[in-house]
Amino acid sequence: xxxxxxxxxxxxxxxxxxxxxxxxxxxxxxxxxxxxxxxxxxxxxxxxxxxxxxxxxxxxxxxxxxxxxxxxxxxxxxxxxxxxxxxxxxxxxxxxxxxxxxxxxxxxxxxxxxxxxxxxxxxxxxxxxxxxxxxxxxxxxxxxxxxxxxxxxxxxxxxxxxx
Numbered sequence: 001x002x003x004x005x006x007x008x009x010x011x012x013x014x015x016x017x018x019x020x021x022x023x024x025x026x027x028x029x030x031x032x033x034x035x036x037x038x039x040x041x042x043x044x045x046x047x048x049x050x051x052x053x054x055x056x057x058x059x060x061x062x063x064x065x066x067x068x069x070x071x072x073x074x075x076x077x078x079x080x081x082x083x084x085x086x087x088x089x090x091x092x093x094x095x096x097x098x099x100x101x102x103x104x105x106x107x108x109x110x111x112x113x114x115x116x117x118x119x120x121x122x123x124x125x126x127x128x129x130x131x132x133x134x135x136x137x138x139x140x141x142x143x144x145x146x147x148x149x150x151x152x153x154x155x156x157x158x159x160x161x162x163x
Contacts, residue, residue, distance in 0.1 A: 037113060040120030044097065047123040050130040051093045057137055058086045068144035075144050085133060093126050 036043070061083065065075055099119060 036120035037117045040116045043120045043123040047127045050127045054130050064143050073144035074147050079143050096122055
């Protein structure tokens with residue numbers, strides 16, 4: 001008798017919980033889309049903070065690259081690519097932050113909802129990309145490598161046969 005009750009209760013709970021899970025799975029994307037619109041300033045501020053952190057990390061890395069270059073070492077291609085990627089993404093983020101200034105009409109009395117949504121979404125996405133770039137900063141092989149010395153060749157040198 002108890003086994004039958006447990007089996008029936010299991011089936012009933014399965015059919016009750018499945019629609020709730022489906023509803024919860026629909027709530028998260030809707031909430032995220034609405035957050036782009038209503039929390040655009042938070043997303044833009046987070047982007048500003050991420051850009052500042054990335055800029056500091058890039059400056060630290062550039063100091064190390066300059067030091068290695070002064071020593072005569074070659075910079076690894078992965079490091080140079082990372083520096084170029086940082087320059088590109090910070091340029092895009094700064095352009096996006098400049099667009100933040102043109103968000104409303106009539107001195108803020110009439111907000112432009114489409115621009116808010118687009119700015120919030122792009123700021124969120126760029127901040128995610130910046131976090132990925134920051135985690136890719138670790139270079140296990142180092143920043144640079146030593147270049148083997150060039151072989152010395154003498155042109156026009158004649159060997160003295162007297163020795």
